[in-house]
Amino acid sequence: MRFGRRGFCKAWQGQIKDAGYRLTIPRQVILDVLANNTGHLSAEDIYLKVHKIYPQIGLTTIYRTLDLLVSVGVVLKSDFGDGRARFEIKIKDKTHHHHLICTKCSRVIDYTDFIDKELKLLAETKKGLSEKFDFEITGHLIQFYGVCKDCRS
Amino acid sequence: MRFGRRGFCKAWQGQIKDAGYRLTIPRQVILDVLANNTGHLSAEDIYLKVHKIYPQIGLTTIYRTLDLLVSVGVVLKSDFGDGRARFEIKIKDKTHHHHLICTKCSRVIDYTDFIDKELKLLAETKKGLSEKFDFEITGHLIQFYGVCKDCRS
DNA sequence: CTGGAAATGAAAATCATTTTCAATAAGGGG
DNA sequence: CCCCTTATTGAAAATGATTTTCATTTCCAG
Known part of the structure; x- marks a missing residue:
């Protein structure tokens, strides 16, 4: 092993x-x-x-x-x-990331670009939602779907 | 009928x-x-x-x-x-919304609060991602998960 | 070392969804 | 308005990922 x-x-x-x-x-x-x-x-x-x-x-x-x-x-x-x-x-140390998924071939790309803005917005939204709806928010999900370069050619 | x-x-x-x-x-x-x-x-x-x-x-x-x-x-x-x-x-006319999901009872709340900011960010991110990764982005997903009031009491 | 609880693996069960296929129904052309 | 072609339907069987069952094996604390 x-x-x-x-x-x-x-x-x-x-x-x-x-x-x-x-x-x-x-x-x-x-x-x-x-x-x-x-x-x-x-x-x-x-x-x-x-x-x-x-x-x-x-x-x-x-x-x-x-x-x-x-x-x-x-x-x-x-x-x-x-x-x-x-x-x-x-x-450990790997930045928090989200996923970009090809709906044709299921390829998944981790992206960290724009993550800071995303996380900032998520934090605000989380706060607002938990107050408004009395939810204890434990997680979120953000994903983008599309067709990758290879699957388009 | x-x-x-x-x-x-x-x-x-x-x-x-x-x-x-x-x-x-x-x-x-x-x-x-x-x-x-x-x-x-x-x-x-x-x-x-x-x-x-x-x-x-x-x-x-x-x-x-x-x-x-x-x-x-x-x-x-x-x-x-x-x-x-x-x-x-x-x-028709119903505002674009995202979902807040209770992980205990599976209750789903549609929320439209903060949606404008979310959509603005999504649009920017979409543009950035499709350029950087050469993806034709066709959709996105945002969801929040948590425990609702009833399931906590 | 060893006993008892935790973990394993094979096989069967589950459960949402899809496929197959013969029977039925929609609706355009006459 | 009826007929014919073709789309649609429904029952039953198939699928495929995941879970459960249960008898056997392995871990590790004492």
Whole structure:
């Protein structure tokens, strides 16, 4: 088992243990795969990659572990509208970003441009909405959809 | 069959015919149900309501008709993250709005507050993103998630 | 080392949505 | 106003992602 981003892995493993969960082989391998594939992976993508390293893995464990990692805050789960969830590990220091999604090929681009303005507006809106509607706002979603260069040619 | 919002219905029916589709009974009933229930209905919600008026309806027809209405631009389809799509009819003159979603009870509030600022920012961002990434941007999504008053008490 | 709780994996279940296909209905042309 | 072609419908089966069940295995605290 080759661990990339070893420094981060330690921290992530700590988060799992701190939350009272056991640090099992499947969890380590899944974490390793996520750490070394910064794209937006589906559960099946992750299954296939983990399977190469640890063939006895079950798809069920992938789903269960991803849930766990999301609940612990190590992984971000996104829905790009193509009927399957996508997962990406939260890398410390990586700027908060939003997604630009190609509706033809499902390619996803992380963008951080304009993020400051977006976040400022979101903060204001969040405040206004929670006061007006008496909501405890816990999150937001901003995504842009379109057709990428390749899919137009 | 009782048609509310009759004036609108005519226009909507026109959009269906203009697009080259037949104006069938099931389509009229579904349109009627959507016109008289301005909430955010799931396919099953719509099925149950249509069924009361037109019991021979099939769920398949609900799905197919909703697809059609979305493609013609009469209906807006949304995903609030609870595993089922929601549909609302587009009412002329109704201001563009975004959604505030309770993650406990799935209640959805349409809000128009701050919408102008949001839309202004979205327009700028859209321009910037499409230039930078060579994307033809066709849509966006903004949603806020939280816990409503009732679900907190 | 070892016992008991937590985690795993295979298989079956779920659930929204889609597909298939034979039967039915809309509406333009005669 | 009727007929014919073609779009539309509905029942049932299929799909595909995710979840549940349950017997087995693994972790790790004592």
